[in-house]
Amino acid sequence: MAVKAAKISVYAWEGTDKKGTKMTGELSGPNPALIKAQLRKQGINPGKVRKKSASIFNFGKRIKAQDISLFTRQMATMMKAGVPLLQSFDIIGEGFDNPAMRKLVDEVKQEVAAGNSFAASLRKKPQYFDELYCNLVDAGEQAGALDTLLDRVATYKEKSEQLKAKIKKAMTYPLAVVFVAIIVTGILLVKVVPQFKTVFSGFGAELPSFTLMVIALSEFMQEWWWVMLGALIAAIFGFRRAMKKSQGFRDRMDTWLLKLPLVGTLMYKSAVARYARTLSTTFAAGVPLVDALESVAGATGNIVFKRAVLRIRQDVSTGMQLNFAMRTSGVFPNMAIQMAAIGEESGALDDMLDKVASFYEDEVDNMVDNLTSLMEPFIMVVLGVVVGGLVVAMYLPIFQLGSAI
Numbered sequence: 001m002a003v004k005a006a007k008i009s010v011y012a013w014e015g016t017d018k019k020g021t022k023m024t025g026e027l028s029g030p031n032p033a034l035i036k037a038q039l040r041k042q043g044i045n046p047g048k049v050r051k052k053s054a055s056i057f058n059f060g061k062r063i064k065a066q067d068i069s070l071f072t073r074q075m076a077t078m079m080k081a082g083v084p085l086l087q088s089f090d091i092i093g094e095g096f097d098n099p100a101m102r103k104l105v106d107e108v109k110q111e112v113a114a115g116n117s118f119a120a121s122l123r124k125k126p127q128y129f130d131e132l133y134c135n136l137v138d139a140g141e142q143a144g145a146l147d148t149l150l151d152r153v154a155t156y157k158e159k160s161e162q163l164k165a166k167i168k169k170a171m172t173y174p175l176a177v178v179f180v181a182i183i184v185t186g187i188l189l190v191k192v193v194p195q196f197k198t199v200f201s202g203f204g205a206e207l208p209s210f211t212l213m214v215i216a217l218s219e220f221m222q223e224w225w226w227v228m229l230g231a232l233i234a235a236i237f238g239f240r241r242a243m244k245k246s247q248g249f250r251d252r253m254d255t256w257l258l259k260l261p262l263v264g265t266l267m268y269k270s271a272v273a274r275y276a277r278t279l280s281t282t283f284a285a286g287v288p289l290v291d292a293l294e295s296v297a298g299a300t301g302n303i304v305f306k307r308a309v310l311r312i313r314q315d316v317s318t319g320m321q322l323n324f325a326m327r328t329s330g331v332f333p334n335m336a337i338q339m340a341a342i343g344e345e346s347g348a349l350d351d352m353l354d355k356v357a358s359f360y361e362d363e364v365d366n367m368v369d370n371l372t373s374l375m376e377p378f379i380m381v382v383l384g385v386v387v388g389g390l391v392v393a394m395y396l397p398i399f400q401l402g403s404a405i
Contacts (some may be wrong), residue, residue: 003281004032010026010027010051010099010145010372011026011027011032011035011045011048011049011050011051011103012024012025012026012044012050012051013025013026013027013035013036013039013050014045014048014049015039015045015046015047016044016045016047017043017044017045017269018043018241023044027039029053030158030280032049032050034234035049036049036189038154047188048377051064054255058196062100063098063100063101063104063128065157066161067096067098068128068129068157069102069154069158069161071092071096071105072133072150072157072184073094073100073151073154073157073158074088074095075088075092075150076150076151076153076154077155078091078092079146079150080146080151084117085112086112086113086217086308089105089106089108089109089112093105093106093109093358095385100287104125104128105208107125108122108125109122111124114196117138117141118141119134119137119141119148120230122134122137124173130298131295132278132282132298132299133153133299134297135282135283135287135295136149136152136153136281136282136287137149137150137153138284139286139287140286141263143286148283149297150398152284153281153287154283156277156281159260159357159361160182160274160277163270163273163274163361163364166270166365167267167364167368167370168214168264169368169372170263170264170266170367170368170371170372171263173372174375174379175374177288177344177383178377178379179298179384181382181383181387184387185386185387186221187211187392188387188390189214189221190218190220190221190222190225191219192394193214193218193394194217194218194222194297194318194389194391195393197218199216200397207395207397208396209399210392210393210396211393211394211396213393214389214390214393214394232338241328243396250303254302254303254304255303255304257302258302258304262367262371265367266364266367266371267302269333269360269363269364269367270301270360270364271300271301271302271304272305272332272333272336272356272360272362273356273357273361273363274299274300274301274357275296275299275300275305275309275332276336276353276354276356276357276360277353277354277357277361278295278296278299278300279292279293279296279353280349280350280351280353280354280356280357281350281355282295282296283349283350284350284354289316289322290313290316290317293309293312293313293316294310294313296309297309297310297313304331305331308330308331308332311325311328311329312325312326312329321341321344322340322344322349323340323344325336326340335356335359336356339352339353339355339356340352340356341351
């Protein structure tokens with residue numbers, strides 16, 4: 001019969017030490033009585049113990065992938081230092097500022113204290129610890145090398161998050177500038193252009209075609225801005241909902257992204273890096289290649305690569321070599337295939353795949369830097385054309401009037 005884990009809360013306490021000095025602090029526990037018991041063990045005479053209310057700044061604060069990565073690295077460090085598992089949870093949990101993360105660590109600790117294995121406790125939190133993560137921890141427990149496996153998992157998570165951060169960096173900057181350009185253009189069309197229109201009405205002369213076009217666009221924006229804003233919000237909401245709910249839509253987006261000129265190359269190399277990094281980590285942990293490929297398929301982050309890896313798994317399960325299966329998939333670059341072949345021949349597949357992952361991670365890093373450098377002048381040109389075009393359209397009649405005089 002499974003033991004139900006007690007609900008963990010954070011309590012603020014006040015008390016005095018043996019010398020009568022007043023002390024305060026915070027402790028996590030299931031109830032105030034156990035908090036007082038913990039304080040007495042430390043030689044503190046407890047006074048008030050009250051449940052800490054959630055701060056409005058921490059309300060709704062979610063657990064991020066970086067939190068899980070940090071937790072893994074800290075657990076690996078504790079295990080290598082020989083700290084007992086339950087004590088490691090206490091030390092790590094109290095180090096997190098995020099209350100949600102502190103609660104998660106406490107809940108995992110309670111599961112382990114109730115007699116469950118570390119991997120089984122993690123499997124009860126699938127929203128934070130995926131199948132690959134749990135399988136590697138399980139392999140470490142079974143082999144008696146939890147510290148080594150946690151170190152590998154921590155490295156894997158850190159590399160994965162660094163890769164994601166690089167891709168976000170490449171995407172965020174141009175999107176942010178385009179958003180600002182749209183806002184500035186909208187303000188100019190709705191607020192500034194109408195002022196010039198009033199001035200032009202007193203000229204009594206025919207306005208240039210370019211100016212008339214901008215005035216017409218301004219009138220349209222003034223009348224229908226709310227419709228366009230609503231359509232933009234609906235489009236963003238619809239896109240996010242489709243990405244979340246529709247597998248077919250996500251698959252089409254993955255395929256389409258790989259075909260884009262610069263972004264496609266970036267996404268392609270990042271998928272190869274994730275494939276090599278994940279397969280290297282799982283294979284080095286002693287997971288059989290066929291089982292490892294099943295976990296790798298979901299970690300590539302792209303449907304094209306996921307389908308290719310599943311085909312590779314099927315081929316490998318029938319006795320085909322990994323490098324040959326990769327080549328027949330038609331997805332992987334020649335360099336990755338050759339390195340896999342060398343790894344299989346030399347018996348160092350995990351090491352070769354690790355080198356492939358590092359190479360393509362560096363490629364992604366360089367591409368992000370180059371893309372950012374290329375985008376800056378391009379974005380400045382676009383902004384200059386849009387904003388400068390509006391300014392020229394407004395001042396063109398004034399220039400013509402001055403030449404006529």
